Amino acid sequence: MSSTPHVTVVGAGLAGLAAAVTAAERGAPVVVHEAHRTVGGRARTAQVPYRTNDGPHALYRKGPHFAWLKERGLLEPIAVLPLKEGARLRFHRKGSLRRTPPPGLLRLVVRRAERAPVDQDFHTWASGLVGPANARAAAHFAAVALFHHDPGALSAAFVQERLRRAAAVPPEARYPVGGWGPLAERMAAYARRLGVRIETGSRVDPLPVDEGPVVVATALPAAARLLGDASLTGVSGRTVLLDLGLRAERGDLFAVSDLDAPGWIERFTAQDPALAPRGASLLQGQVPIAPHESKADGVARAERLLDLGFPGWRERTTHRAEALSDGRTGALDLPGTTWRDRPAVDRGDGVFLAGDQVAAPGVLSEVSFASGVRAGRLAAERALAARTAA
Structure with a gap:
């Protein structure tokens, strides 16, 4: 050859x-x-x-x-999140978990005719439509597809596309x-x-x-x-990844989205039980951190979300791994x-x-x-x- x-x-x-x-x-x-x-x-x-x-x-x-x-x-086998699991998504806002996001965030998702500009940051653009608090919440929710500590500082058009894709109903996400x-x-x-x-x-x-x-x-x-x-x-993100194996319990949430700061905890065995042994769950926390923050800072934030969404998780832990993904999470x-x-x-x-x-x-x-x-x-x-x- x-x-x-x-x-x-x-x-x-x-x-x-x-x-x-x-x-x-x-x-x-x-x-x-x-x-x-x-x-x-x-x-x-x-x-x-x-x-x-x-x-x-x-x-x-x-x-x-x-x-x-x-x-x-090459696509199959592919997993889809069951509807009952999708209902177990919670939103962390102002120190507590909520079943629904703020209405202002939803308005940004459904306003299809409103095309975000390329040359303006997302927070400034979205604040003009739904106010600063809702703009921050929307930016932090979109972080699940951004891995950046300050999504609101990125191009409004760039973040809007990811916000709409991540929040689509029915969900777009499928899992190999x-x-x-x-x-x-x-x-x-x-x-x-x-x-x-x-x-x-x-x-x-x-x-x-x-x-x-x-x-x-x-x-x-x-x-x-x-x-x-x-x-x-x-330009790429800097994100702490926390993998946890837990003894499964009935009623465990599917995911927790942090709207006060970028952060996401997901139970991947909700859609694909093959990722963990029988009777166990696999969770992953994704917490973007700023240049001045350490991996320990990101881990601490992930643990606070776990305390809210998965009470008693420490006693149930059978596997734990931490990593810092720096500049390896895609383009921004x-x-x-x-x-x-x-x-x-x-x-x-x-x-x-x-x-x-x-x-x-x-x-x-x-x-x-x-x-x-x-x-x-x-x-x-x-x-x-x-x-x-x-």
Whole structure:
């Protein structure tokens, strides 16, 4: 394969696998290099007894990647939150849990004709419609799809899209059964059936640009190092993740959304019991923290939400893990910017970029898929053109 131009993909996460599949479907030979022993990138899932993920693992059913996976038979099995569990969502406001969010937050969600501006921050724009308190509550609720300590400071258009997607009724979120890992493995198996060669435990440096086009599907800092391009930077969140295994109890809530400050606690076994042993629940807290705050600050806030939503959780805990996700939670658009202002997919000279912080539309993992598909298409076109010319 090395004697003829082929597509090299660096990284076998969701973006890299989407790029590899897309290029192979167009007839290009593809080799994927993954530094770890398994595929998935940040979409790996820990093994039993608790199948934890690096953050939430939801797919939004109205996103283009949902249809892309479904067309290839890669979506199933998929879990849907039961209606009875959805009714167990609570909102933390002014020190207590409530069954419903403030009406002002709901008005922002249902005002479909009101298009938020790109060049104004969300808090300023939303305050003019529903007042400062409701604007803050809405921004904090949207943090479940933002992972940022101050969502109100981001572009109003950017936050509005995520607020509407996260608060859609019926819910858009669907969950790959078993977490991200099985989905990544299905994508890898499909790629191999197309003839893609996936080499794990394989680090690439320098890039083999003399062998054909290259798709760099790594985290942005790693891509900057590989390409020697210091301009490859982006704004992302800083979030504390707290995974808990608990002995299950009847009546446990599905989730607690903090409207006083960004924070979210979710019981993922509400929709996918396979994530935990029989009789146990798997919870994850996501608490964005400011640059001056420590991981301990975020953990303390998560524990306060747990005290309210899951009384006695300490005595029920059978598993606990804490992590700080810094700059690894997707792109954020500041006022005056959109996804088009992020690092471009096409870097020139046959090098393409894919990942969740590059110039592609979508929410959360949708950016990885969209950029991967575009990078794979462009790389395949270049490889096939080079083979024809040769």
